[in-house]
Amino acid sequence: MHPAIQGLLTIVIGVGACLSYFYFSNQFLDKVLFPAKGPQAGRNINRANMVRPWLFLFPALFALSLYLAYPVVETIRLSLTERVTQPDGSTVYRFVGFANYVQMSADPKFWEAMWNNMFWLIVVPALSTAFGLLAAQLSDRIKWGNVAKSLIFMPMAISFVGAAVIWKLVYDARPPGAEQIGVMNAVYVWLTGNDPQQWLTVPFWNNFLLMVVLVWIQTGFAMVILSAALRGIPEETIEAAIVDGANPFQIFFKIKVPQIAGTIVVVWTTITLVVLKVFDIVFAMTNGQWGTQVLANYMFNQLFVARDWGVGSASAMVIMLLVTPILVWNVRNARKEMR
Amino acid sequence: MDNIAGSKSSLTWAVHIATALLVALWLFPTVGLFVSSFRTADQIASSGWWNALFPTEQTLTLRTAAPETQVQEGNLYVIEGNLFTETDTPPAEIGSWGTSSRDVSAYGPGDTAELGDGEKLTVQADGGYRLESATEMTGSRGQRTFVTAEIPPEFTLDNYRQVLFSGDSTDSMAKAFFNTLTVTIPATIIPIVVAAFAAYALAWMDFPGRALLIAFVVGLLVVPLQLALIPLLKLHLGIGIGKGYLGVWLAHTGFGLPLAIYLLRNYMVGLPRDIIENARVDGATEFQIFTKIILPLSFPALASFAIFQFLWTWNDLLVAKVFLIDATGQTTVMTNQIVELLGTRGGNWEILATAAFVSIAVPLAVFFAMQRYLVRGLLAGSVK
Numbered sequence: 001m002h003p004a005i006q007g008l009l010t011i012v013i014g015v016g017a018c019l020s021y022f023y024f025s026n027q028f029l030d031k032v033l034f035p036a037k038g039p040q041a042g043r044n045i046n047r048a049n050m051v052r053p054w055l056f057l058f059p060a061l062f063a064l065s066l067y068l069a070y071p072v073v074e075t076i077r078l079s080l081t082e083r084v085t086q087p088d089g090s091t092v093y094r095f096v097g098f099a100n101y102v103q104m105s106a107d108p109k110f111w112e113a114m115w116n117n118m119f120w121l122i123v124v125p126a127l128s129t130a131f132g133l134l135a136a137q138l139s140d141r142i143k144w145g146n147v148a149k150s151l152i153f154m155p156m157a158i159s160f161v162g163a164a165v166i167w168k169l170v171y172d173a174r175p176p177g178a179e180q181i182g183v184m185n186a187v188y189v190w191l192t193g194n195d196p197q198q199w200l201t202v203p204f205w206n207n208f209l210l211m212v213v214l215v216w217i218q219t220g221f222a223m224v225i226l227s228a229a230l231r232g233i234p235e236e237t238i239e240a241a242i243v244d245g246a247n248p249f250q251i252f253f254k255i256k257v258p259q260i261a262g263t264i265v266v267v268w269t270t271i272t273l274v275v276l277k278v279f280d281i282v283f284a285m286t287n288g289q290w291g292t293q294v295l296a297n298y299m300f301n302q303l304f305v306a307r308d309w310g311v312g313s314a315s316a317m318v319i320m321l322l323v324t325p326i327l328v329w330n331v332r333n334a335r336k337e338m339r
Numbered sequence: 340m341d342n343i344a345g346s347k348s349s350l351t352w353a354v355h356i357a358t359a360l361l362v363a364l365w366l367f368p369t370v371g372l373f374v375s376s377f378r379t380a381d382q383i384a385s386s387g388w389w390n391a392l393f394p395t396e397q398t399l400t401l402r403t404a405a406p407e408t409q410v411q412e413g414n415l416y417v418i419e420g421n422l423f424t425e426t427d428t429p430p431a432e433i434g435s436w437g438t439s440s441r442d443v444s445a446y447g448p449g450d451t452a453e454l455g456d457g458e459k460l461t462v463q464a465d466g467g468y469r470l471e472s473a474t475e476m477t478g479s480r481g482q483r484t485f486v487t488a489e490i491p492p493e494f495t496l497d498n499y500r501q502v503l504f505s506g507d508s509t510d511s512m513a514k515a516f517f518n519t520l521t522v523t524i525p526a527t528i529i530p531i532v533v534a535a536f537a538a539y540a541l542a543w544m545d546f547p548g549r550a551l552l553i554a555f556v557v558g559l560l561v562v563p564l565q566l567a568l569i570p571l572l573k574l575h576l577g578i579g580i581g582k583g584y585l586g587v588w589l590a591h592t593g594f595g596l597p598l599a600i601y602l603l604r605n606y607m608v609g610l611p612r613d614i615i616e617n618a619r620v621d622g623a624t625e626f627q628i629f630t631k632i633i634l635p636l637s638f639p640a641l642a643s644f645a646i647f648q649f650l651w652t653w654n655d656l657l658v659a660k661v662f663l664i665d666a667t668g669q670t671t672v673m674t675n676q677i678v679e680l681l682g683t684r685g686g687n688w689e690i691l692a693t694a695a696f697v698s699i700a701v702p703l704a705v706f707f708a709m710q711r712y713l714v715r716g717l718l719a720g721s722v723k
Contacts, residue, residue: 006517006521010521010525010584011521011524011525014525014529014584014585014588015524015525015528015529015532018528018529018532018533019532022532022536026624026626030624030626049625050546052540052544052625053540053544053545053546054540054546056536056537056539056540056544056629057536057537057540057541057552059533059536059537060533060534060536060537060596060600061537061552063533063589063592063593063596064555064556064559064593064596064597066574066593067567067571067589067590067592067593067594067596068559068562068567068593068594068596068597069555069559070570071562071566071567071568071569071570071571072562072566074569074570074573075566075567075569075570078569078570131361134357134361135358135361138354138357138358138361139358141351141354142351142354142355142358145358148358148359148361148362150707150710151362151365151366152361152362152365153710154365154366154369154703154706154707155365155369156650156706156713157650157699157702157703157705157706158369158654158699158702158703159653159654159655159656159674159698159699159702160654160656161654161656161674161677161678161695161698162654162674162677162695162698162699164681165372165677165681165691165692165695166368166369166371166372166695167368168681169368169371169372169375169388169688169692170368170371172688174384179385179386179387180387181383181384181386181387181388181688182387183367183368183371183387183389186387216365216368219365221717224714224717224718225717225718228718248350273561273563276563277563277564277565279565279656279657280656280657280674283656283678284656284677284678284681296563296565299565299568300657303568303569304660304661309569309573312569313569316563316565316566316568316569317566319563319565319566320562320563320566323561323562323563326561327558327561327562330557330558330560330561331554331557331558334553334554334557335550335554338550338553
């Protein structure tokens, strides 16, 4: 079968199954279980209305519980166990306490990933927010600002893998003497006259080259959100500052930035979440070699290369622990809003 | 609004220049890959892509016609012709030429070179040449000539042909393209349908525990999907779904739901209460209210989420690697195909660039067509 037809068929079946659940379950509720006619029509309608929210919610709750809530619990459990293959071929999970965590903390690669993640957590949100703020402030003041915005925003649509290829070309190196086809080496050779460098293999600094890729992607996001916030600032505050003789820099840093501080925090935390999960960029560009390991890629390696589910789960728990403060903060904010 | 009081800000020009620089900086890497995807392997290897837009000076090695074509004019043996046509090279303007690899630009156009043995070669700027000899020339091949010429920019679609239609199993993106579509479309539609019903229930239906459920959804918004990989893979393998489309759809649905429910509920809560109450009074069932009133009114929010989920599933590598791609590699998606190309074809930029662009093209088209909804969704999702 042609792959296109095969794909179309699976799509129709998958989507159709989902739609028919909602349609037929509602039909069943209204026509068969609690029909809105006969002597008990009123009671039946009430009952149907009590059941219906759960009918609407069921698939979502089921998927959320199974795909997000259950894994949290299961990962905690797995991180405390060891997978043992019995002589008869079956696998059992033996409780080993904190042995996985101990083993992980003895692994220099893990600490390398932790350190690198800390750098990522500082550099990427800071630079993305700063560039985003700059781009928002600049493009709001000119006529072709919308075009500029959509071009800076564009990398958002590009996959991390695509971005990795794009930047690998930028960092590409040819042997000394040959014409350089990577921009970075071309400029470097032209300016310094030194031999070209394999940038991605230069320890420590290569981390920053990988971060550049994420900053490049996330700046557009920061810009869009911050630009909306900047436009929401009441004009009177700015007019008052101008009347008082403030210069444009003072207006920006002393009047505008404090008023959008809340939004800056939101942008910062959102990018922080992206950083904690960053996997594709590192996987595609260096796969954690030359001192560029990060937690998400370390976890992937434990899972699929070392096939050690215990340590893999333990490292996933570390990522979970790092996002927990944001989780708590979000839930508290949401509850405050609903009151 | 900063130009109040009639004083035009002296910073206007600086703003224009700074913005242009920023845009150029952001665009530069992508343009590089885009241009490279239209160049041949030789062009990519021999010069930076930024040179591709200008004529380049290249040194070509060409040959005159073989001695067997010589004609006798009086007491001279002569070969005449054009260096470019004889070697099937696109014509160009010759700047200099030479006959020795040690000095490839010894002569200018129109000059005559003494080759020894009484042979003389004259090359014109258009590639026309005349080789004269007092004695009969021998050998099977023509005189080697190095020509330095301005080659106009040249682009090719061959890379796209190779990547899309060659059927070559390592380079081909065609199969991966359809696989990606097969993953993406249900993985976008299913969570929207599921989330829309749930969001309606959370926004407009009264039942005990509603506030708690909303908090639950908000909490799950930030749970890293890394956490879900091992338990769910174990589950899928345990209940027999294994690795395949069903598994990857379910996984994407689960991971996309918190954002979908959150966005859609926030939007639906803002819809006017009167419409819904009137419909209830008029005897519409909840299912009718939902499909006939809420869904059409929520279109902007649905579109926002649809774009998010589409971009995310199309661009995803991790979920596909864990839940979809098995050892046979029949169900590979484009992102994975590109990562494999990075391994096997690391230096073949023409293939890599083209493959990457094939996978980037669709999300970019969606992005530019639906940017409005994307921005609206972003604002609804993170600013409160």
